[in-house]
Amino acid sequence: KADLKITGPFLLAVGRFAEKKGFKYLIDAMPAILNEFPDTKLVLVGYGPKKAELKSQTKKLDLEKHIIFSGGKSRLELSYYYATADIFIGPSIVAKGGDTEGQPAAFIEAMASKTAVVASNVGGIEDMIEDGKTGLLIPQKDSEQISKSVITLCKDNALKQRLEENGKQRIMKNFRWEAVAQQYMSIYEFIDRSLDTSPPS
Numbered sequence: 001k002a003d004l005k006i007t008g009p010f011l012l013a014v015g016r017f018a019e020k021k022g023f024k025y026l027i028d029a030m031p032a033i034l035n036e037f038p039d040t041k042l043v044l045v046g047y048g049p050k051k052a053e054l055k056s057q058t059k060k061l062d063l064e065k066h067i068i069f070s071g072g073k074s075r076l077e078l079s080y081y082y083a084t085a086d087i088f089i090g091p092s093i094v095a096k097g098g099d100t101e102g103q104p105a106a107f108i109e110a111m112a113s114k115t116a117v118v119a120s121n122v123g124g125i126e127d128m129i130e131d132g133k134t135g136l137l138i139p140q141k142d143s144e145q146i147s148k149s150v151i152t153l154c155k156d157n158a159l160k161q162r163l164e165e166n167g168k169q170r171i172m173k174n175f176r177w178e179a180v181a182q183q184y185m186s187i188y189e190f191i192d193r194s195l196d197t198s199p200p201s
């Protein structure tokens with residue numbers, strides 16, 4: 001936190017600056033969060049076609065002292081960000097043409113780092129996060145719910161710690177390479193059985 005000059009809550013969002021990431025709704029949530037916790041800083045890690053638009057929105061809302069556009073980061077650098085952040089936020093949406101999230105690596109990495117997660121209930125995110133147990137799920141495009149969820153976690157440390165611990169356990173159980181490999185083996189075995197069309201004797 002000291003390197004980023006953060007003394008209050010450290011909010012983190014990671015991903016390509018594209019429509020489906022929904023970062024504009026997160027930026028819109030910041031004024032309400034700052035009313036409760038004036039020292040809050042949001043770090044946006046990534047790059048993409050919406051960067052200029054997001055920076056313009058940040059300036060228009062007079063949030064330049066509170067939102068850091070850090071650019072792209074290496075895996076090692078990201079690991080430090082995940083470990084240091086208080087809350088990871090994934091405000092993803094269903095974009096034009098139905099484009100939305102699968103199971104984003106950033107969510108897995110955040111949960112594995114014991115960082116509390118607030119995320120939209122779209123796409124594959126609902127399969128990763130159990131609301132109130134391994135993270136907080138919110139409706140898409142809802143800046144008010146983003147701010148309320150962040151404020152709740154900043155005020156309720158016991159809930160935050162519970163989500164962090166449960167989130168890490170879920171990732172360790174379901175997303176470690178061994179577990180993923182076992183799931184793929186089960187799928188391959190199922191396909192193999194379903195393709196067994198040898199005629200009866």
